[in-house]
Amino acid sequence: MGNDTMMAHAEQIANLAGQAALGYFRNLLEVELKDDESPVTQADRGVELQVRAYLKSHFPQDGILGEEFGQSDLSRDHVWSIDPIDGTRSFLSGHPLFGFLLARLHKGTPNIGVIGMPALNETVIGERGGDATLNGEKISVSSQTALDHAILFVNEGEKIFMRYPEVFSRLMSAGQTRRFGYDCYPHALVAMGHVDAVVDDDLQPYDYLPLVPIIEAAGGIITDWNGCALTLASGTSGVVTAATAELHADLLNVVGS
Helix, strand or coil, X not given: CCHHHHHHHHHHHHHHHHHHHHHHCCCCCCEEECCCCCEEEHHHHHHHHHHHHHHHHHCCCCEEEECCCEEECCCCCEEEEEEEEECHHHHHCCCCCCEEEEEEEEXXXXXXXXXXXXXXXXXXXXXXXXXXXXXXXXCCCCCCCCHHHCEEEEECHXXXXXXXXXXXXXXXXXXXXXXXXXXXXXXXXXXXXXXXXXXXXXXXXXXXXCHHHHHHHCCCEEEECCCCCCCCCCCCEEEEEECCHHHHHHHHHHHCC
16 A cells, blocks of 8 residues: 555544544533543544544554554554544643544554644644645744754643652753643644644653654654654653754753753
């Protein structure tokens, strides 16, 4: 199957997931808490089930890693990673910055990534070795190399504060414009060239795998806090996303022990 066809499938899945999510958005939903106290709703499950049905129909030979319904056949050469609603807390509060995340991996490395923002009608897609696009138009990262002049997002700030207070303190004096955020959209803004860097923490593979092809195709750099590549084997991880090698290196120093 050619890359163009695969990218068309990725876009179609994003549209399917987005329509499904918007069918639940700002409606009353029953909320359950997972073992880690994170919320899950019928929207999370409903979206993932629709995506799984599409994948089973079109890619029955591929494995799947989904946030809500677990993993199957991860030893296959090709595996899909699904986060049906990235930002369930945002979704539940009526905040439009929830996303849909999808990746297709080849032997553990993400080759195609999708960030869908249903309430914003934005779909960002990236292909390893190819382009990153926003609604079909090519996008690229900024050229900012100086951390002192950078627009920096700190995602999951309270978690970083609780777990790594010294890192948090350093982050609070990093960058020129500093914003707190959550979930996938700040990373998408790096790919679009609006934000220069993001420091994130406590992400699962289905959170970060879709980001990798997008950021790299847009010309940026994304790794864990140790500077290592993010793959299916990375496990729960902190993430540094940056537009340039200079910003990335400086932020690795900031988050390093």
